[in-house]
Amino acid sequence: MKAAIVFDSAGTLLKVYRVARDVSTKKIIENVVSTNMVTKGRGCALIALQADSVDFLEAADPSMSISEYMACSNLGFDIICGGLKCTHERIGDAIKKDRTASMGDLKQAIEAVKLKCKDIYYLNIGLVVDVPNGAIPYVLATGGRVFPGVHGMLKRLMDAGIDVYIASGDNRKSLTSLARELGVPESNVFDAVSPEGKKEVVMSLKERYDRVLMVGDGVNDYLALQAADLGILSLQQEDMKPDILFKASDVIVDDILEVEGVVRESLHKSKK
Structure with a gap:
């Protein structure tokens, strides 16, 4: 057979450690279930940034918005999960409208993972995107062994x-x-x-x-x-x-x- x-x-x-950084409060939320964060919010989508590694964050201006960085660097994304109306085009438009989530938020999320886990695989950095409201409420980082x-x-x-x-x-x-x-x-x-x-x-x-x-x-x-x-x-x-x-x-x-x-x-x- x-x-x-x-x-x-x-x-x-992999045993994973996931964190989310709340963009509005600047607080780190530990041990999150990222897919559950999306299912609880109407019109939200979970996306992964198309980056081979997180090394690019070192040279990025922490004050620059994620939407601006993605536009300037042609950094794309993949949809991990979301509603039927969360198309690639609509998610992309929502990201462009956001000016609050910054590259510094992403850096802080990665640092939080590094503090907890040594010698790990960096699996993903991503975003929760509120498509109807054109906002990025959370940035995400995941590492695992x-x-x-x-x-x-x-x-x-x-x-x-x-x-x-x-x-x-x-x-x-x-x-x-x-x-x-x-x-x-x-x-x-x-x-x-x-x-x-x-x-x-x-x-x-x-x-x-x-x-x-x-x-x-x-x-x-x-x-x-x-x-x-x-x-x-x-x-x-x-x-x-x-x-x-x-x-x-x-x-x-x-x-x-x-x-x-x-x-x-x-x-x-x-x-x-």
């Missing part, structure tokens, strides 16, 4: 003939580094994918494999978990999970290493 397994990255393969034992688990799955994929909203550079460390072929990495994009990855793999499994931990994995032959929800990243995630999943694990046994059992049953 030809099988594939798709992993989300942040919160699934590979959960213990993941390297060995993935190697054993691949040695058993199971193809491993990573599908994530994170940027290409971060995911490429992660894939290299974990031994996952770079061709099996899908970066900057939206929830709909993750579902499309699963659906396309189902055309090539007898069985496709999806492992995720957040609301942006919801559609892919539903689409997979077996959806596995990981609770190891300790944050609030919406009910729809539990309903969309076939199996729930507390530790990512439990996935190996779930996969083997699922394939064994499928062969009968």
Whole structure:
């Protein structure tokens, strides 16, 4: 039986630390669930900035607005999640209207992550965009480390003939580094994918494999978990999970290493 397994990255393969900087109060909010911040606000979208690293922030004027910097540098963005009306064009227009969120806000968010985590992967810097009001209420930074034992688990799955994929909203550079460390072929990495994009990855793999499994931990994995032959929800990243995630999943694990046994059992049953 030809099988594939798709992993989300942040919160699934990686223990992550996320912060948001409230643009209006200039306060850092720790351990945020960025996707939940979006679902609570009507017309809000979560976007990731298309930056290979955060190094560009060092030379950026902290007083410059993010909208001005993006326009001057042609810095683009990818939509991680948002409502149906949150199109790329509308989000872009909303960003252009904002003059409050600054490059200094982004710098402070990154610094907050650095203080908490050493030797981490910088996965994403992004924004919550209030599309109807043309505002950026929060800037976001995320860093993370590979959960213990993941390297060995993935190697054993691949040695058993199971193809491993990573599908994530994170940027290409971060995911490429992660894939290299974990031994996952770079061709099996899908970066900057939206929830709909993750579902499309699963659906396309189902055309090539007898069985496709999806492992995720957040609301942006919801559609892919539903689409997979077996959806596995990981609770190891300790944050609030919406009910729809539990309903969309076939199996729930507390530790990512439990996935190996779930996969083997699922394939064994499928062969009968």
